[in-house]
Amino acid sequence: MPGGSARMSEPATETRAQEGSAWRVLLGYVRPHRWALLLGATLSLITGATGLALPLVARSLIESLDDDGGIARELFLLTGLVVTNAALGALGYYVLSRTAESVVLTARRSLTSYLLRLRVSAVDGSEPGDLLSRATSDTTLLRAMTTQSLIGLGTGGLTLVATLVMMALVDPVLLAVTLGVIAVAGVVIGFIAPLINRASKRAQQSVGDMGASLERVLGALRTVKAAGAEAREERTVHEAAERSWRASVTSAKWGAIAGNTMGLAVQGAFLTVLAVGGARVATGTIDIGTLVAFLLYVFYLISPLQEVVTAVTQYQVGSAAISRIREVWAMPAEPVSEGRPRPAGGAPAAVTFEGVRFRYAPELPAVHHGVDFHVPARGMTAFVGPSGAGKTTVFSLIERFYDATEGRVLLDGRDVREWDLAELRAAIGYVEQDAPVLSGTLRDNLLFGAPETSDAALEETLRTARLTSLVERLPEGLETVVGHRGTKLSGGERQRVAIARALLRQPRLLLLDEATSQLDAVNEAALRDTVADVARRTTVLVVAHRLSTVTSADRIVVLEAGRVRAVGTHAELVAASGLYAELAATQFLAERGEHGGREEAADVPVVDVTAGPAS
Numbered sequence: 309m310p311g312g313s314a315r316m317s318e319p320a321t322e323t324r325a326q327e328g329s330a331w332r333v334l335l336g337y338v339r340p341h342r343w344a345l346l347l348g349a350t351l352s353l354i355t356g357a358t359g360l361a362l363p364l365v366a367r368s369l370i371e372s373l374d375d376d377g378g379i380a381r382e383l384f385l386l387t388g389l390v391v392t393n394a395a396l397g398a399l400g401y402y403v404l405s406r407t408a409e410s411v412v413l414t415a416r417r418s419l420t421s422y423l424l425r426l427r428v429s430a431v432d433g434s435e436p437g438d439l440l441s442r443a444t445s446d447t448t449l450l451r452a453m454t455t456q457s458l459i460g461l462g463t464g465g466l467t468l469v470a471t472l473v474m475m476a477l478v479d480p481v482l483l484a485v486t487l488g489v490i491a492v493a494g495v496v497i498g499f500i501a502p503l504i505n506r507a508s509k510r511a512q513q514s515v516g517d518m519g520a521s522l523e524r525v526l527g528a529l530r531t532v533k534a535a536g537a538e539a540r541e542e543r544t545v546h547e548a549a550e551r552s553w554r555a556s557v558t559s560a561k562w563g564a565i566a567g568n569t570m571g572l573a574v575q576g577a578f579l580t581v582l583a584v585g586g587a588r589v590a591t592g593t594i595d596i597g598t599l600v601a602f603l604l605y606v607f608y609l610i611s612p613l614q615e616v617v618t619a620v621t622q623y624q625v626g627s628a629a630i631s632r633i634r635e636v637w638a639m640p641a642e643p644v645s646e647g648r649p650r651p652a653g654g655a656p657a658a659v660t661f662e663g664v665r666f667r668y669a670p671e672l673p674a675v676h677h678g679v680d681f682h683v684p685a686r687g688m689t690a691f692v693g694p695s696g697a698g699k700t701t702v703f704s705l706i707e708r709f710y711d712a713t714e715g716r717v718l719l720d721g722r723d724v725r726e727w728d729l730a731e732l733r734a735a736i737g738y739v740e741q742d743a744p745v746l747s748g749t750l751r752d753n754l755l756f757g758a759p760e761t762s763d764a765a766l767e768e769t770l771r772t773a774r775l776t777s778l779v780e781r782l783p784e785g786l787e788t789v790v791g792h793r794g795t796k797l798s799g800g801e802r803q804r805v806a807i808a809r810a811l812l813r814q815p816r817l818l819l820l821d822e823a824t825s826q827l828d829a830v831n832e833a834a835l836r837d838t839v840a841d842v843a844r845r846t847t848v849l850v851v852a853h854r855l856s857t858v859t860s861a862d863r864i865v866v867l868e869a870g871r872v873r874a875v876g877t878h879a880e881l882v883a884a885s886g887l888y889a890e891l892a893a894t895q896f897l898a899e900r901g902e903h904g905g906r907e908e909a910a911d912v913p914v915v916d917v918t919a920g921p922a923s
Contacts, residue, residue, distance in 0.1 A: 330627035333634060334453060337415045344407040349459050351400030356467035356612070358393040360474055363604035365389065408454040415447045419633060422641060428709040429668070430639040435520030442636055445515050446629040453626030457619045464615025471612060475605045479594055482602050485584050486577045490613070493573030497617060500566045504621050507559035509628035514552030516632070521545045563621045570617045571610070578606050642708075642729055656685040656847040657735060657816040659706060663715035666701060675701050677870040678715070683863070685720075688843035690850045690858035692891060693867035699851040700741060702867075703819045706849075707738060719817070737815030739823045741851075743806035745794025750779070751786040753794070753805055758812040765812065772838050773808035774831055775801075800827045807835065811842065818842060821851045832857065855892055864888070 338345060365386050420443055431439070475483045525532055525541045532541055585599040660683070666676040675698045683689045691699040704710050705717050708724050717724045724732060737757070745753050754769075755761055770776050778801055782788040794802045807823055820839065824832045836857055842848055843862070852858045859878040866874040866881060866888050874885040881888035 329634065330623075330630045333630045334450065334458060334626070337411050337418075337450065338454060338458065340414060341407050341410045344403060344410070345454075345459065348400050348403035348407055349463055351396050351403060352459065352463040353466060355393055355397040355400055356463065356470065358389050358396065359608060359611075360467075360470055361389055363474075363478075363601045363608065366601060366604055404455045404459055408451040411454045412447055412451050415450050415633070416443060419443050419447060419636060422637065425641040425644070427640045427642055428704070430641070433669075434639070435516070435523070437519030437521065437523035438516035439636070440523070441512070441516035441519040442632050446512055446632050449512075449626050449629040452622045453629075456615075457623040457626055460615045460622070461619035464612045464619060468609070468612035468616060471605060471609055475602060475609075478598055478602045478605065479585075479588075481588070482581050482585055485580050486606060486609070489577040489580055490570075490573045493569045496569050497566045497620065500562050500569075501620050501624050504559050504562045504566070505624035505628055507555050507562065508625040509631065511552050511555035511559055512629055512632055514548055514555055518545060518548035518552060521548050559625065566617055566621055570613050574606065574610050574613060577609075578603065581606055654735065654816045656845070657720050658685045658718075658847070659683040659817065659849070660718040660721070661702070661705075661715065662718065664705065664712045664717060665714040666698075666705060666710065666712050668710070674713075675870050676712075679867075679870065679872055681865050681872055681875060683847065683849065685847055686843070686845070687862035688839065688848040688850060688858075688860075690852055690861040690864045691867060692852055692855060692858065692864055692888065693873075694891075695853075696869075697867040698870045699867055700821055703738065703821055703849070703851065706817075706819065707736060708732060734813075735816040737810030737813045737818045739803075739806045739810050739818075739820045741821040741825075743799075743803040743823070745790055745797060745802045745805055747792045748789065749787050750782065750790055750805070753790060754786070754809055754812065756809055758814075761812050769808050769811050772811060773804045774834050774838075775804050775808055778804075800831060803827060804831070804835070816846060818846055818848045820848065822853065823850070824852075824857050825854065836860075 423439060423443060472483065472487075475486065521541075521544050525545065532538060581603060585594070585602060588594045589596055589599050661679045661681050664676050664679040665674060667674040679698070679702070691702060693699060701710075705712055706719070706724065708727075708729060711725060719727065719732065719735070746756065754766065770779060778797075779785050788796070790796050794805070797805065803823060803825070804827070807820070810818060810820075823839075824835055827835060839848060839850070840860060850858055850861065855878075858864060861878070863875060864878060864881055865872060866885055868887055873887055874881055876884065878892075882892055883889075
């Protein structure tokens with residue numbers, strides 16, 4: 309059946325391609341350390357060569373006994389070879405181990421650098437715990453793959469060939485007997501190797517699943533405890549751990565079978581050689597010294613054979629890890645910045661959206677349906693509307709966390725996709741909705757985006773963001789460790805830290821996404837005044853659900869269902885936009901209409917505000 313043959317050949321071709329890719333990936337990590345690796349391999353080969361001389365010296369010693377000659381020279385030579393073999397073996401093992409650790413370091417550096425450049429969309433579609441597992445546990449497996457697969461296969465293979473050559477010189481008949489027994493074991497190992505690969509990949513995937521499950525629980529530990537869900541989440545993590553355990557045990561089982569199969573083959577070869585060789589000694593075909601030398605070579609065959617078998621099994625484990633690492637390299641990443649970003653500060657930036665359409669994934673519904681607006685340089689512009697209207701997405705498109713599906717996003721009249729990414733983001737200060745605070749000191753967090761800020765500028769920004777009292781209250785002031793995700797700070801304090809961090813960048817464009825949602829009335833009013841002051845010097849875009857924070861904005865853009873419904877000032881929109889009037893009325897900022905409803909969005913006039921800030 310030709311069709312069946314074709315179907316059978318495809319997986320084999322795919323497997324060969326994957327193996328070739330695994331070797332290429334490994335060699336790419338090894339290349340910077342090739343000379344150290346070569347030194348270690350050379351030492352290993354010299355160790356093997358000195359070992360190969362031992363049986364010949366032993367035969368010479370036995371022959372000296374038969375001739376009633378002195379054995380002092382042979383004993384001295386034998387002792388010297390043993391000591392040299394041990395010393396070179398230890399040195400070679402150290403060099404190879406150190407080089408393998410360097411290979412792991414190279415892999416981790418390159419992989420973590422790439423992870424930090426991944427597009428936000430790629431990270432959103434992945435589990436952080438699984439990505440962490442690929443950068444840690446998967447790269448760790450490259451250590452064994454380097455020493456035991458790459459070098460082990462080379463040195464073990466060469467030593468094995470050299471041993472077989474020496475055995476052939478001693479007695480070709482006994483060599484043929486030995487190879488016949490070992491060949492059977494080789495066939496068995498050939499069937500076992502793919503099983504080890506599949507089990508190893510399942511084990512690594514399960515480790516990633518466990519990391520993702522644990523990260524999910526620890527990231528929302530208070531929610532888990534408040535919901536009394538510890539037992540359920542515990543089962544989820546334990547199930548992932550058990551899947552990893554079962555797959556690892558399966559891999560270990562096949563590895564043990566492979567290793568012991570070869571060990572059994574060597575023992576079988578020894579017994580067979582002993583029987584056949586004994587018969588040949590009895591008939592006078594060979595002498596006893598030759599038989600002893602050959603038996604020593606059979607014993608010596610164990611080490612290179614184990615190296616080769618271990619190289620094959622470890623390659624299967626390592627290639628499974630490399631396939632997971634290659635999956636990371638296949639994820640979309642942001643372009644590397646071509647130059648250094650411009651210094652902080654500069655003229656305020658203008659923002660324009662032209663027919664922007666956007667969806668987070670092809671299978672998901674569209675978030676923006678032809679969004680158009682223009683924000684001139686300087687002043688404060690607010691984005692309001694119901695949840696899901698696409699307000700936060702506006703900021704994500706400006707920052708190029710995502711790219712518009714259709715249309716253009718312009719900064720200073722230039723498409724953001726044409727900007728150098730570092731230069732673009734250097735011009736923007738961004739305060740996210742959940743105001744994340746990183747583990748470290750308060751000073752580290754404040755200077756995160758502007759590490760070269762002077763102490764005077766820092767003090768001024770602390771006063772602006774109303775953080776002075778917090779610094780004075782903390783036991784170590786700015787050097788106080790704020791805990792993982794800022795757990796030692798309140799929600800309002802984290803928001804003020806995030807605002808201060810953005811202000812220290814002296815941005816040309818400041819994006820505030822619900823930046824005052826967790827502040828009390830006093831601090832909200834103070835920061836509202838601060839933002840109004842900043843808006844006199846730069847361009848400020850604000851996303852707000854609480855309209856009290858934006859009633860004084862120079863312009864307000866009303867979004868609904870991914871479309872711009874109206875643009876104007878608070879007073880203009882209360883009078884002209886039914887949607888905005890309803891939002892304002894529910895927050896007691898305007899009177900409801902006669903029927904308590906709102907006008908149709910299609911009847912709302914759009915106010916042209918491109919001329920500048922409203923008076």
